[in-house]
Amino acid sequence: MYTTSAPHVAVLYQELPPPLINGVRKPKKPGGYIDSSADIAHALTHHSPVSVITPVSTPDPRNDADWCFGDSEAGIARALEKGATHLWANTILFAEHPLQTADSLTGVAQTVRVVGQPPKLVQLCDDKAFVNNLLRSRGGFTLPDAHDVQDEEDLADVLQTDLRYPIVAKPVRGRGSYGVRVCRSEEELIEHCRDLLREDASVIVEDFLAGQxxxxxxxxxxxxxxxxxxxxxxxxxxxxxxxxxxxxxxxxxxxxxxxxxxxxxxxxxxxxxxxxxxxxxxxxxxxxxxxxxxxxxxxxxxxxxxxxxxxxxxxxxxxxxxxxxxxxxxxxxxxxxxxxxxDYPTLLLKILESSSSLHDLRNATPSHVIGKWFG
CATH class of the missing domain: 3.30.470 (D-amino Acid Aminotransferase; Chain A, domain 1)
Structure with missing residues (x-):
């Protein structure tokens, strides 16, 4: 599977608090994906030719923290010091994340490989309104009708449009089903949008899709x-x-x-x-x-x-x-x-095969997406 020696993989979980981006904060999952990070590390340890780097020498399968490293600069440095050649970024990335900005990683950026997206790309595309508008501008994609709500003025404007209830309101930087609600009346929509706006969240109001x-x-x-x-x-x-x-x-x-x-x-x-x-x-x-x-x-x-x-x-x-x-x-x-x-370990190995160098992720400028925002 690999032309060089077997990868030494360290799995990262979300230790860092989510940043405020354009006035909006993505809610953090309790535990910061530490449970699934431990699942990944454990599966790779027991069912593959990959060598897994863990914080402790004899990790307990019942203890999530024994299997993975926090995604802070210190956590990443610790993983590298223990011999990691591959970092599995099972975390939420953003433009100022240490994987993107830490000077301490610049010297190894060409050799260290990462399973994950370019941090700048994630910052943009975790904004569901940005992605929806990008897809609409490109054409060829089927999407529900939607409105962006960033404040009370936007909400008032949306309420003047021809909304068809039930309708969905959800945060633009959501996580799973958190904050997603099917509103069946104008009163429910107003209440839910105002609740989300108070949580440092902008809102998407979109048609409810009733089918499968x-x-x-x-x-x-x-x-x-x-x-x-x-x-x-x-x-x-x-x-x-x-x-x-x-x-x-x-x-x-x-x-x-x-x-x-x-x-x-x-x-x-x-x-x-x-x-x-x-x-x-x-x-x-x-x-x-x-x-x-x-x-x-x-x-x-x-x-x-x-x-x-x-x-x-x-x-x-x-x-x-x-x-x-x-x-x-x-x-x-x-x-x-x-x-x-x-099976699960095979899936993980297939994903690991597509890892990128940290240098490439830091310097990724996908056309039509990152270029016009970050230069």
Missing amino acids: EVTVTVMPPSPATGQDDYWAMPVVERFNHADGVAPYNGTVAVLQNSRCLSEDEHLADPHYGEVQRQCVEVAKLLQCTAPIRVDARRFREEESSSFALFDVNMKPNMTGPGRPGRENQASLTALAAAGLGW
Whole structure:
């Protein structure tokens, strides 16, 4: 799989608090993905040729912190001092993140490899309004009608438009289903928007898509293994919604409300192939360097209805089984991988193959996206 010696991988979790970006703060997941970071490290340790670097010499499978490093400059330095050649950035990146800015990493930027997106790209594309507007400006993508709400004045203007209830209101820098609500009246919409605005959040108000929900993971190119283009994993269906919204996987395990569609189901409905195609085009446009996951729903409940893309996730959840007490843990991407015949460790190895040098991530300037914002 690798032309040089086996990678020495250290997994990073979100230790740093999310920054305030243009007056908006992305909510931090409790624990900062330390649970899934431990899942990744544990799986790579026990089921692959990869060498895993951990904070302690004999990590306890039941103790998340034994398996991964915080994403502060000190945490990253500690991982490198212990011999890491690859950093798995299972965290939320941004333009001022140490992976982007720390002078202490400049000397190793050419040799250290990272599983993750360019931090500047994540800062832009974690803003769902930015991504939606970018996709609309490029054309060729099916999206629900939406309005951006940054303050009370915007909210008043939106309320004057021809809104069709129920309607969805959600934060522009969201996390999972946090802050997403299907509002069934003007009073609910006003109340929810004002609650989000008080939480340092701008809001997207968009049409409610009433039909089947699916999600598609798109894998990045992996030239080292001969995979030179982006490609879509099998479609995963989501069901058993709570008040019209797929519940957060920390509340309801994805195995209880999601399943990978079979090859026959894919072939029987051309809408699945079309949504996969559009998701691949999203990844190409953004020039992603790690997997992304795009959520979509049919406009109507009828199977003849087409899908609209409603959420681009720059860091899909990577929870997986293997550690004691986590036998039923999975992620939507892992479900899609199972449809290819991959178990969790195989999925992780495939993702690891697409790692980029830290130098390349720092200097990435995807056309149409980063260039006009950061120069």
